[in-house]
Amino acid sequence: MDYQFKEIEQKWQQYWAEHRTFRADTTSNKPKYYVLDMFPYPSGAGLHVGHPLGYIASDIFSRYKRLKGFNVLHPMGYDSFGLPAEQYAIQTGQHPAVTTEANVATYRRQLDQIGFSFDWSREVRTSDxxxxxxxxxxFMQLFNSWYNLETNKAEDISTLIEKFNAAGNSEVKAVCDEDTLDFMPSDWANFSEEEKQTELLKYRLTYLKESTVNWCPALGTVLANDEVKDGFSERGGHPVEQKKMMQWSMRISAYAERLLQGLDAIDWPEPIKEMQRNWIGKSVGASVKFSVARGASSGAVPDADRQTQCDIEVFTTRVDTIFGVSFIVLAPEHELVAHLTTDGQRSSVENYIAQTKKKSELDRMADTKTVSGAFTGSYVINPVNQEKVPIWIADYVLAGYGTGAVMGVPSGDQRDWLFATHFNLPIIQILDAQKDIAIEADATKQGKYINSGFINGLSYAEAIAKLNDWLVEEKVGRPKVNYRMRDAIFGRQRYWGEPIPVYFKDGLPYLINEEELPLVLPEIDKYLPTESGEPPLGRATDWTYDNEYEYELSTMPGWAGSSWYWYRYMDAHNNDAFASEEAVAYWKDVDLYIGGAEHATGHLLYSRFWNKFLKDLGHVQEEEPFKKLINQGMIQGRSNFVYRIIDSEGKGTNQFVSYGLRKDFKTSALHVDVNIVENDVLNIEKFKAFRPEFAAAEFILENGRYVCGVEVEKMSKSKFNVVNPDDLIRSYGADTLRMYEMFLGPLEQSKPWNTNGIEGVFKFLRKFWRLFHNEEWAFHVNDSIPSKAELKALHKIIKKVQDDIERFSFNTSVSSFMIAVNELTDLKCKNRQVLEDLVIVLSPYAPHICEELWSLLGNENLSTATYPTFNPEYLAEDTFAYPISVNGKMKMNLDMSLALDENGVRELVLANEQVKGYLEGKEPKKLIFVKGKIVNIVV
RNA sequence: GCUCAGAUGGUGGAACUGGUAGACACGCAGGACUUAAAAUCCUGUGCCCUUUAAAGGCGUGCGGGUUCGAUUCCCGCUCUGAGUACCA
Known part of the structure; x- marks a missing residue:
């Protein structure tokens, strides 16, 4: 029979499901291998062709590893909490759980028909x-932990309490809030329960913190940055304001250094590591206190407050330039600004702050050219030389980074230089190697210091060391490492997320009992915030702890459930632990993780954080969760256009002109559904049925066809360029889709989707099928002894595919399969032995057709087969058609024995008549010979 | 602006450590089979010159360099994509 992909694919998918073929077994004595895909959010739109790209690659890898004798864990699940389901619920009143369930069913159906070898018995859903x-x-473990900088790991909060009992908190080295009290053991003992809890919260790894959020009063809800555009909500266009709110936060900053160091040990793409390094943003420098000078300038009456001692702390990476400071700049939002502003400067400072507030964050960042700022009227004393230096505010200083204050050194920093030049502030040269500081700043670290008091004559390294010691000695500063990364906000004022297992008593948060988990999401009448602006959970009735205390009404953010899910797959149905100790000990970590690069600083960072935390507590074994990471490229949409002719009045007509002829007319381009276009040629009949208004459309054709225009855009419904895998599977089958997605190009490269070449892959599979059949489509193989040529073709592909898979070059193996099948077809190979091995080698790519042929060959269960062993002997050659080049230009090939050495080759080559012709009687200066590669004659 | 990735025929791409550029496909052209179509098969297909062939010239974004030899290494530039955002 001809290749009947529909029957074959259905049959084997059913077989795999019934026989639980891909169940991973924790008791196996084979080596383990864990292949993980980033699990999808089940959106209402279903799977598009971009989704399976990574899944196909990981499936090929998993199937290959099974053939290579590994015990493979290859699971799948759903990240099923999220905003779209909630949005839909708000609009329709449908419970998000219901729509999510329906979407999951669609995803499952679509995934199943591609023939993935997932172990579905381990499926997880984050909303379950x-x-x-x-x-x-x-979350509870994090709440019950603190970060001990002495042991450099998280510990149970009880060890902190012990320390408080024994010695108060002065000796405690912990990552904590900045406003902790100083207390002695006796103080601690006398603290009330509330005071103790308040203090402990400042050390817990998850804690409450006042944070600024985008608050939209009209919608009564908090919005993500994505949902705000130019100060207005994306939905509805209502004004959005900044509002301070108590929010749950995760002390990820405690792990900054370990997250940074850990990157060196993992096999991830360098750009992703770089992104994480930048995100963590380590800078080494010093923090220095500048004390505010008493009595402000311009005859202003100093108020009583200003008389009190007050310091401005700055962070700098160039403490060596401190003698060059000619001003200090605070962020306009800095808490001391109001306090420092003199009456004389008040109006201009307030003006400036008002202006800053008006600028959107984007404007403020985009405009790096305009210099702006305002003088506060106050001064600080530079601790190193007692110089009086003015305090300014400017919006280039950010409140959220460092201390929100910088020292201005115009000779060494271009931004400071521009500021000083604009406002006429002094520019002091500090290194003898600095040049042209009248024209621009010179950030060099070369040379010796000048105009720099006690570091004059020193080099950069000497100066840094001396200053750091001096700062500590004088108690005006210290060396400091600063990280850009801030703690992660861990609450969302939404319904469709995990409830936070916390209740409030006397305004303080307490955990519920562990036995009471899970704290199930309560039913509510509407999915909107309450009238008083509380999160949707405020609508739940009879939802209190112990019938008394109010629960936390926020839910966890989207990344909570995805920050540990790979462990759940190890032991998905365990009711007593997130995964049993034995399961974690067996599977350990993810060997290969495939997913999109868009998760570089979100999911991939949070997951590493939670993993390190769980490791500290002894719940998991590995410091890093994902050993190797591969990013698949994004599949973009490829939109097609038709060109409607515009009449003299500017109105669209009924006529459409083909792409090549559109220049002769005035036209407007219209998106046309890519599913009615083949190889950029429009199917006119389908187009007429596309929309009623096109039913009577007329066409100006070129070469008898209507050719469409093409553009690469994001895949989206509104652009009619979404390609659904279902249609392709219907016309070509899953095996063709799988191979075609791989054939498209390198996995990691982003590329537009186009189906132009899919026929070629389909033809290949038919040709492969025909290898096993005679002219009448009857199954036909023989048991003859394989010829040398057949074995050569076979072993070439055995080696090629294993090399390709191991370097994730799936596109090149598809080409090689085509070559192998072409060769064996030409050889009229019907040999059972050869074909059987070929089936195994192809099976990771096209599993259905291979299972069918495997069973026709009289075998059972292809996934328990063994990948054939490559034998280099079959590829060995006696002779080689050496390319002969003259002066590096290839001229001809000459068959010569591979046994020949340079002298033998030289003799043969120079004696050759054709070569003589190329030399035109000239004496060769030199002959380059690379065995098995090339001969180059230099004249 | 900075960081990273990339640029190869009409198209997707191949060439893995510097050694025959364009594998494999798509498309296109021509042919066979067919009443016809589909399917299948065969041939050709980087560009230029040439009636054809042989032969030749030019060719991996652009300009240089290293080398017997460069798509590959180095320097400078242009463009495209992604990320990031005044980080003190």
């Missing part, structure tokens, strides 16, 4: 209470 029980449990 049996799953989020453990997300909540991890």
């Amino acid at each position: 209470p049996a799953y989020y029980k453990w997300t909540q449990w991890i």
Whole structure:
């Protein structure tokens, strides 16, 4: 029979499901290998062709590893909490759980028909209470932990309390809030329960913190940055304001250094590591206190406050330039600004602050050219030389980074230089190697210091060391490492997320009992915030702890459930632990993780954080969760256009002109559904049915066809360029889709989707099928002894595919399969032995057709087969058609024995008549010979 | 602006450590089979010159360099894509 992909694919998908073929087994004595895909959010739009790209690659890898004798864990699940389901619920009143369930069913159906070898018995859904029980449990562990900088790991909060009991907090080295009290053991003992809890909260790894959020009063809700555009909500266009709010936060900053160091040990793409390094943003420098000078300038009456001692702390990476400071700049939002502003400067400072507030964050960042700022009227004393230096405010200083204050050194920093030049502030040269500081700043670290008091004559390294010691000695500063990364906000004022297992008593948060987990999401009448502006959970009735205390009304953010899910797959149905100790000990970590690069600083960073935390507590074994990471490229949409002719009045007509002829007319381009276009040629009949208004359309054709225009855009419904895998599977089958997606190009490269070449892959599979059949489509192989040529073709592909898969070059193996099948077809190979091995080698790519042929060959269960061993002997050659080049230009090929050495080759080459012709009687100066590669004659 | 990735025929791409550029496909052209179409098969297909062939010239974004030899290494530039945002 001809290749009947529909029957074959259905049959084997059913077989795999019934036989639980891909169930991973924790008791196996084979080596383990864990292949993980980033699990999808089940959106209402279903799967598009971009999704499976990574899944196909990981599936090929998993199937290959099974053939290579590994015990492979290859699971799949759903990141099923999220905003779109909630949005939909608000609009329709449908419970998000219901729509999510329906979407999951669609995804499952679509995934199943591609023939993935997932172990579905381990499926997880983050919105399942049996799953989020453990997300909540991890939250509780974080709440009950603090970060000990002495042991450099998280510890149970009880060890902190012991320290408080024994010695108060002066000796405690912890990552904590900045406003901790100083207390002695006796103080601690006398603290009330509330005071103790308040203090402990400042050390807990998850804690409450006042944060600024985008608050939209009209919608009564907090918005993500994405949902705000130019100060207005994207939905509805209502004004959005900044509002301070108590929010749950995760002390990820405690792990900054370990997150940074850990990158060196993992096999990830360098650009992703670089992104994480930048995100963590380590800078080494010093923090220096500048004390505010008493009595401000311009005859202003100093108020009583200003008389009190007050310091401005700055962070700098160039403490060596401190003698060159000619001004200090605070962020306009800095808390001391109002306090420091003199009456004389008040109006201009307030003006400036008002202006800054008006600028959107984007404007403020985009405009690096305009210099702006305002003088506060106050001064600080530079601690190193007692110089009086003016305090300014400017919006280039950010409140959120460092201390929100910088020292201005115009000779060494171009931005400071521009500021000083604009406002006429002094520019002091500090290094003898600095040049042309009248024209621009020179940030050199070369040369010796000048105009720099006690560091005059020193080099950069000497100066830094001396200053750091001096700062500590004089108690005006210290060396400091600063990280850009800030703690992660861990609450959302939404419904469709994990409830936070916390209740409030006397305004303080307490954990619920572990036995009470999961804290199940309560039913509510509407998915909107309450009238008083509380999160949707405020609508729940009879939802209190112990019938008394109010629960936390925020839910966890989207990244909570995805920050540990790979462990759940190890032991998905465990009710007593997130995964059993034995399961974690067996599977350990993810060997290969495939997913999109867009998660570089979100999911991939948070996951590493939670993993390190769980490691500190002894719940998991590895410091890093994902050993190797591969990013698949984004599949873009390829939009097609038709060109409607515009009449003299500017109105669209009924006529459409083909792409090549559109220049002769006035036209407007219209998106046309890519599914009615083939190889950029429009199917006119389908187009007429596309929309009623096109039913009577007329066409100006070129070469008898209507050619469409093309543009690469993001895949989206509104652009009619979404390609759904279902249609392709219907016309070509899953095996063709799988191979075609791989054939498209390198996995990691982003590329537009186009189906132009899919026929070629389909033809290949038919040709492959025909290898096993005779002219009448009857199954036909023989048991003859394989010829040398057949074995050569086979072993070439055995080696090629294994090399390709191991370097994730899937596109090149598809080409090689085509070559192998072409060769074997030409050889009229019907040999059972050869074809059987070929089936195994191809099976990771096209599993259905291979299972069918495998069973026709009389075998059972292809996934338990063994990948054939490559034998280099079959590829060995006696002779080689050496390319002969003259002066580096290839001229001809000459067959010569591979046994020949340079002298033998030289003799043969120079004696050759054709070569003589090329030399035109000239004496060769030199002959380059690379064995098995090339001969080059230099004249 | 900075960082990273990339640029190869009409198209997707191949060439893995510097050694025959354009594998494999798509498309296109021509042919076979067919009443016809589909399917299948065969041939050709980087560009230029040439009636054809042989032969030749030019060719991996642009300009240089290293080398017997460069798509590959180095320097400078242009463009495209992604990320990031005044980080003190």
